[in-house]
Amino acid sequence: MEKQTGIRLYILIVYAMVGLLSCNQSGRSQNQIKDKNMEWNKLTPEEERVIVHKGTERPFTGEYVNSKDSGTYVCKRCNAPLYRSEDKFDSHCGWPSFDDEIPGAVKRVPDADGMRTEIICANCGAHLGHVFTGEGFTSKDTRHCVNSISMKFVPAAMGSVAVAAKASQDKDSLQKAYFASGCFWGTEYYFMKAKGVVSTAVGFMGGHVDNPSYRQVCQKNTGHLETTEVVFNPKETSYENLVKLFFETHDFTQTNGQGPDIGPQYLSCIFYSSPEQKEIAEKYIQILKDKGYKVATMLKPATTFWKAEDYHQQYYEHKGTTPYCHVYRKIFD
Template sequence: MKYNKLTAEEERVILHKGTERPFTGEYVNNKRSGIYVCKRCDAPLYRSTDKFDSDCGWPSFDDEITGAVKRIPDADGMRTEIVCANCGAHLGHVFLHERFTPKDTRHCVNSISLKFIPDLDVAYFASGCFWGTEYYFMKAKGVTHTAVGFMGGHVDHPTYEQVCQKNSGHLETTQVDYNSTQASYEDLVKLFFETHDFTQTNGQGPDIGPQYLSCIFYSDAEQKAIAEKYIKILENKGYKVATKLKPASTFWKAEDYHQQYYEHKGSTPYCHIYKKIF
C-alpha cells in the first residue's frame, strides 16, 4: 500500500509512537464541522460531532468511526494505545471512566496524526502578502475559518524561508472556509478583487516577487467560470487584469506565527486596502 509522505516530525509521532507537546497541535481548539482522517493513509477516523473539550492539551473524541481505530496494549504496560486500523499509524491513547461525556471514553489523539476535512465549501486566493489577504477574508460574512499557506509550487512541505527564496514556485495563499448559505463564491471573488491591486504584475504593493502574484486557485469548473465572469466584468470596466487562474493543488499551511497575523498583532495591513468596485 502506498502511503502519504511524512515529515520528520510526523514520522517521530506516527511511526515511532512519539507525542506532540500539549496545547501545540493544530486541532486542539478546532470546532469546525467535518471529519478527521489518518495523516498517513487518509482513512476516515473521527467525526467532528464526537470531538469534545477535555482541556488535556490534545484533541479528544468520545467515539470513533466504526472499525477505524484499533486498540492495543501500550508498551508501558499500563495504557491502551490507539492506531489507525488501516495502516497502523500511531494516534495516541484511549482512556475510560473519566466521566467527560456520557460515553465515558476519551480518545486522546495527536493533531499531527490527523488531517481535517471540513464539511464547508473552500476557496483559495493569492493576492500578495497572505497576512493582508487573510485579514479581510476572516472578517467577511459567512466565512467560518481561514488559514494562510502556500500553493502552486513544486516543493513539498515548503517553509516560509524556502518560498521567500523565490524558486519554489509557490504563491502566498489564503484558504477560506465558508458557509455557502451565508456567502456565495461570487461574494468572495468580489472581495478578493476589491482588496488588492489586481493589475500589478510583479508582486503586490511594496512586496515584489513571484510569491506575491495575484491568483485565484479554483477547485472546480463552477469556481473557474465565476472567476472568469468577474475578470471579464473588470476588463469591461477598463481594467487590465493581471490575476491568474489556476487549478487548486495541495495547500501547504504556513508556520503558526503567520496565522491570523494582524489579529494577534493588533494592527492592519500595509499593502491591502478595501476599495469598492462592484
C-alpha cells in the same frame, strides 16, 4: 526587495521569540464568548484545572489515548464538535492525537513564550492542548495533542449521535476557496472577517516542492504563491461574494507582486477547485476588464495547499494591527 524580505523574516523571528502573541488573548475571548452563548457544562476541579487554567493531564492517563472507536469528539465544556475519529492517529506521545480538526472548531493561539501553539475550542475558549507541525506522522504533517479531559466522545452507534451527525453534515456542506493576493497576512485579514466564513488558514500553493517552509518560498525558486485557504458556509455566503472581496482588497493590476512586496510568491491568483468556481472567477475578471482595468490576476486549478508555520496564522488578529499592503475599496455594486 531582497532586503525587504529579509526585514520581514527578521520581524517574524523576533515576533515569535519574544512572545508578542500573548495567551491573554484567549482568556479575553473566553469571557466574550461566554456572554453570548449557551450555558456551559459544570466542570469538576480537575477538568477546570486543565480546561480553564490551561493545565495538562499526565501522559498515558487520559480516557481517549488509545481509543479507536468511530464517532466524534466534542468539547467537554460546551459540547461543540471538535474532532472526528477518522482524523485520530497513534503518535505514542501519551495524549490523543489528531491530524485535522472539524473546520472552524479549533482556534490556534501562540504561547506567550513563542515556543508552542495552544489550541482552544473556537466556541467557548476551552483549553484543549497544543498543535505541532513538521513531525511527519501523517501526510497532513500536523499533530493536535489534546487532553482527554477536555473532550467528550460521542460514539457513532449511539442514538445521541445527533451531535456527531450534525458535525458531519455541517462539514460536508462547507466549501473551500483559495486566493493569492500578495502577503497572505493581509489576504487572510479580510477573509476571516467576512460573513459566512467558518475558518481561514495561510500557506502556499502552486509550487513544485512538497511542504515548503516560509524561508524556502522566500528564496523565490519553489514556484509557490502565498495563499489563503477560506472555508465557508454556502448557506451564509457565496463563492461569488468571496471573489468580489478578493478583487476589492488588493491591486489586481500589479504584475510583479503586491504593494511593496515584490516577487513571484506575491502574485495575484485565484486557485479554483471546480469548473463552477473557474466560471465565476472568469465572469468577474471580464467585468473588471469591461470597467477598463488591466487585470493581472491568474487563474489556476487548485493543487495541494501547504499550511504555513503557526506564527503566520491569523497574524494581524494576534498582533492587533492592520495590513500594510491590503486596503478595501468598493468596486462592484
